Amino acid sequence: MHExxxxxxxxxxxDSVRRVEGLEEIIANYAPYLADESxxxxxxxxxxxxxxxxxxxxxxxxxxxxRGLTVTTAGARTGLVGGSVPAxxxxxxxxxxxxxxxxxxxxxxxxxxxxxEAAVTLRDLNDWTNKKSFPGLTSRADEATLAQFEKFxxxxxxxxxxxDPTEMSASLGGTVATNASGAASYKxxxxxxxxxxxxxxxxxxxxxxxxxxxxxxxxxxxxxxxDTAGNRTQLKLPTYIMPETKxxxxxxxxxxxxxxDLFIGSEGLFGVITEIEVALAQQHESVSVVQFLPSDEAALxxxxxxxxxxxxxxxxxxxxxxxxxxxxxxxxxxxPSFIDMPPIPEDAGAAIFYDIAFTGADPKPDYAxxxxxxxxxGASLDNSWAGYERRDLARFRHxxxxxxxxxxxxxxxxxxTYPGLHKLGTDLAVPDGCLKDIWHFYRSKLDGAGLExxxxxxxxxxxxxxxxxxxxxxxxxxxxxxxxxxxxKAIEMHGTVSAEHGIGKMKKKFLPVMFTPQHLExxxxxKLALDPAAMFNPGDILDMETNREGAAQ
Amino acid sequence: MRVLVCVKQVPEVTxxxxxxxxxxxxxxxxxxxxxxFCEYAMDLALDLKATNEDVEIVVLTMGxxxxxxxxxxxxxxxxDRAILVTDRKFAGADTWATALTIAKMVEKLDxxxxxxxxxxxxxxxTAQVGPMLAEIMNIPQITYAVGLELDGRRIRVRRENExxxxxxxxxxxxxxxxxxxxxxxxxxSFQEILEARGKEILTxxxxxxxxxxxxxxxxxxxxxxxKVFPPTVKEPGRVLDGGNxxxxxxxxxxxxxxxxxx
Numbered sequence: 036m037h038e039x040x041x042x043x044x045x046x047x048x049x050d051s052v053r054r055v056e057g058l059e060e061i062i063a064n065y066a067p068y069l070a071d072e073s074x075x076x077x078x079x080x081x082x083x084x085x086x087x088x089x090x091x092x093x094x095x096x097x098x099x100x101x102r103g104l105t106v107t108t109a110g111a112r113t114g115l116v117g118g119s120v121p122a123x124x125x126x127x128x129x130x131x132x133x134x135x136x137x138x139x140x141x142x143x144x145x146x147x148x149x150x151x152e153a154a155v156t157l158r159d160l161n162d163w164t165n166k167k168s169f170p171g172l173t174s175r176a177d178e179a180t181l182a183q184f185e186k187f188x189x190x191x192x193x194x195x196x197x198x199d200p201t202e203m204s205a206s207l208g209g210t211v212a213t214n215a216s217g218a219a220s221y222k223x224x225x226x227x228x229x230x231x232x233x234x235x236x237x238x239x240x241x242x243x244x245x246x247x248x249x250x251x252x253x254x255x256x257x258x259x260x261x262d263t264a265g266n267r268t269q270l271k272l273p274t275y276i277m278p279e280t281k282x283x284x285x286x287x288x289x290x291x292x293x294x295x296d297l298f299i300g301s302e303g304l305f306g307v308i309t310e311i312e313v314a315l316a317q318q319h320e321s322v323s324v325v326q327f328l329p330s331d332e333a334a335l336x337x338x339x340x341x342x343x344x345x346x347x348x349x350x351x352x353x354x355x356x357x358x359x360x361x362x363x364x365x366x367x368x369x370x371p372s373f374i375d376m377p378p379i380p381e382d383a384g385a386a387i388f389y390d391i392a393f394t395g396a397d398p399k400p401d402y403a404x405x406x407x408x409x410x411x412x413g414a415s416l417d418n419s420w421a422g423y424e425r426r427d428l429a430r431f432r433h434x435x436x437x438x439x440x441x442x443x444x445x446x447x448x449x450x451x452t453y454p455g456l457h458k459l460g461t462d463l464a465v466p467d468g469c470l471k472d473i474w475h476f477y478r479s480k481l482d483g484a485g486l487e488x489x490x491x492x493x494x495x496x497x498x499x500x501x502x503x504x505x506x507x508x509x510x511x512x513x514x515x516x517x518x519x520x521x522x523x524k525a526i527e528m529h530g531t532v533s534a535e536h537g538i539g540k541m542k543k544k545f546l547p548v549m550f551t552p553q554h555l556e557x558x559x560x561x562k563l564a565l566d567p568a569a570m571f572n573p574g575d576i577l578d579m580e581t582n583r584e585g586a587a588q
Numbered sequence: 589m590r591v592l593v594c595v596k597q598v599p600e601v602t603x604x605x606x607x608x609x610x611x612x613x614x615x616x617x618x619x620x621x622x623x624x625f626c627e628y629a630m631d632l633a634l635d636l637k638a639t640n641e642d643v644e645i646v647v648l649t650m651g652x653x654x655x656x657x658x659x660x661x662x663x664x665x666x667x668d669r670a671i672l673v674t675d676r677k678f679a680g681a682d683t684w685a686t687a688l689t690i691a692k693m694v695e696k697l698d699x700x701x702x703x704x705x706x707x708x709x710x711x712x713x714t715a716q717v718g719p720m721l722a723e724i725m726n727i728p729q730i731t732y733a734v735g736l737e738l739d740g741r742r743i744r745v746r747r748e749n750e751x752x753x754x755x756x757x758x759x760x761x762x763x764x765x766x767x768x769x770x771x772x773x774x775x776x777s778f779q780e781i782l783e784a785r786g787k788e789i790l791t792x793x794x795x796x797x798x799x800x801x802x803x804x805x806x807x808x809x810x811x812x813x814x815k816v817f818p819p820t821v822k823e824p825g826r827v828l829d830g831g832n833x834x835x836x837x838x839x840x841x842x843x844x845x846x847x848x849x850x
Contacts, residue, residue, distance in 0.1 A: 064830075085831075375772060377774075396656075421777060426600060
């Protein structure tokens with residue numbers, strides 16, 4: 036089917052929607068809603084809304100439409116590219132869309148699926164799934180859902196929701212809007228792979244209910260959307276070829292694609308996601324290992340060997356360069372409680388953090404191959420940290436999060452002296468065969484440049500984050516120029532300028548490195564077909580030319 | 589010198605909820621772990637071993653077959669060998685029956701110089717088994733230890749008291765119960781985890797002990813848990829919507845008048 040029809044939702048009175056009016060009041064009492072983890076300065080907002088349900092959301096859409104104001108959607112505001120930082124108009128905070136609505140077993144796919152509202156966080160979803168206890172579900176659910184819930188509780192398996200962008204306070208809606216991925220995407224792929232249905236409110240206040248597997252693009256890349264009055268809008272999808280890496284740059288487009296994929300990763304350009312049905316995966320036993328190695332070259336050899344080991348598929352393989360380890364070690368000395376780990380070895384030149392299948396109760400596990408492989412790379416299993424209990428895995432997860440938090444803290448301090456300063460964190464990825472080439476390119480530019488930097492990230496997907504830590508505005512300018520060079524090189528290798536952070540407001544400048552002017556125009560055409568007045572998320576991804584108040588030019 | 593560390597596997601209690609109707613623990617999705625205080629006891633045993641080459645660390649637990657994973661954690665940390673004492677006859681044992689069973693088990697070992705136990709287990713919180721064990725074995729004991737130092741056939745113990753710390757010493761054999769120690773929990777290397785699988789875990793049952801069945805488990809228990817219940821939950825406070833400050837202020841004022849606070 037290539038056509039989808041919108042649904043009407045009951046509309047609440049606009050006056051009944053909880054709101055904060057005026058920038059002064061928002062700054063005084065609700066300032067966090069003007070920012071996200073990017074620390075990008077906001078450009079003001081006239082309203083901050085807290086809708087309770089779709090009916091109130093629809094009332095906001097229609098009123099903002101009448102007033103000609105833009106709408107910026109705010110989820111958990113954990114994004115790194117300023118996607119939810121307002122550029123005028125209204126901010127719609129989705130905080131109250133925080134309920135689980137159902138759970139069911141899908142016979143055809145053999146998977147458990149959870150239906151939840153957009154503001155449910157990844158941490159809560161996984162916690163509730165693990166405990167098989169969803170707050171309030173039994174009082175909201177109908178009999179069929181209750182029966183399914185009972186069946187879920189009786190299922191002896193343990194389940195979880197695999198997308199893990201490290202920041203588990205991220206909301207489901209936000210992670211769908213950005214197609215979040217993170218370390219575990221090496222095994223489980225990005226968020227897109229786990230989304231089974233979406234409800235999206237358009238600027239008209241009408242809703243698209245999109246299950247996966249029902250609405251597909253034509254071979255010549257078109258969809259048709261029919262509103263409740265019967266008006267038909269044809270979308271012509273962009274004609275570019277998607278990169279061979281994990282990617283969040285630009286809209287998803289491919290012949291015959293599922294319509295749901297257009298909305299996943301669209302960064303809220305077309306509407307507001309209200310409900311999401313996700314698939315769960317079964318837990319497996321594993322061991323997390325932080326392997327210390329003598330150098331970054333040894334670490335690259337280790338990664339390539341680990342990926343080539345056919346018998347295993349690590350959930351993730353993460354990289355820390357020598358500067359990242361030093362930064363963490365210094366932080367350990369300064370604030371021992373911040374990182375609940377032993378001191379990082381002084382002689383470590385790099386570290387690889389990975390996990391592989393491991394059964395704690397297995398009396399004779401055979402990992403001779405791993406020992407040999409590690410030794411071939413100049414390292415030893417003795418010089419590693421490992422854990423397989425759930426509390427260990429949580430501890431290791433915290434360790435993984437400690438570095439970006441430390442980097443953000445440093446930049447936050449420096450911003451006090453140079454308010455215009457910000458972190459420069461690359462999000463480039465290249466195909467598998469290019470790992471060593473891109474690393475050598477990075478090093479050739481970084482060595483001797485006089486910039487402070489750390490490198491860490493998802494090396495399994497050839498996707499390390501080079502975090503340049505500018506000390507002043509000169510460093511920032513130098514770093515930006517270097518970033519553009521890195522981006523051009525990644526595209527030369529058929530990679531992407533944004534593998535997981537998205538584009539938002541901060542990485543727009545890199546889109547022309549990856550897409551031609553024609554491709555950018557094709558994306559704008561899709562945006563205007565679904566959001567004709569460019570109401571949603573002004574300034575994100577594309578520079579739309581509109582007369583709406585608050586629309587970034 | 590042989591150091592025996594007596595340990596217990598417990599549910600990760602931060603995640604356990606009590607069913608208010610049945611008074612039973614809801615263990616769905618709750619992991620079993622080595623009791624943290626037993627882990628601190630292992631830390632002190634390893635400190636001794638690090639400075640005294642002839643120290644052999646034996647760990648012992650009484651519990652269901654799956655309690656071998658608590659022993660495995662000790663072997664990964666550096667214990668030399670382990671003993672699992674498991675039997676359906678032990679089910680329902682209170683602190684007395686547990687201490688008696690362990691004491692009889694210790695008699696089977698060929699001499700123990702020092703017994704280390706955690707201050708208490710985080711599931712039962714009784715802190716009784718260690719002191720009872722010392723009494724049954726008729727050896728001296730020092731409680732709440734945070735540091736140990738061997739001095740020939742004596743051990744110097746840094747212990748926590750209500751006012752701070754004190755150092756006391758006793759002749760061996762003796763028993764030491766261990767309080768919270770190092771801030772950072774030991775992280776094992778993958779090599780240590782793999783090597784632990786090659787170490788000995790000896791399984792023993794009630795038949796291996798010189799005890800009558802009437803002294804084991806529920807039958808041998810002097811006390812019985814009648815009921816488990818969570819503390820009374822206070823009514824939640826009232827939250828006023830601060831979105832409309834003048835309205836909220838009026839509500840607060842009305843409430844204060846209503847309750848005769850003003």
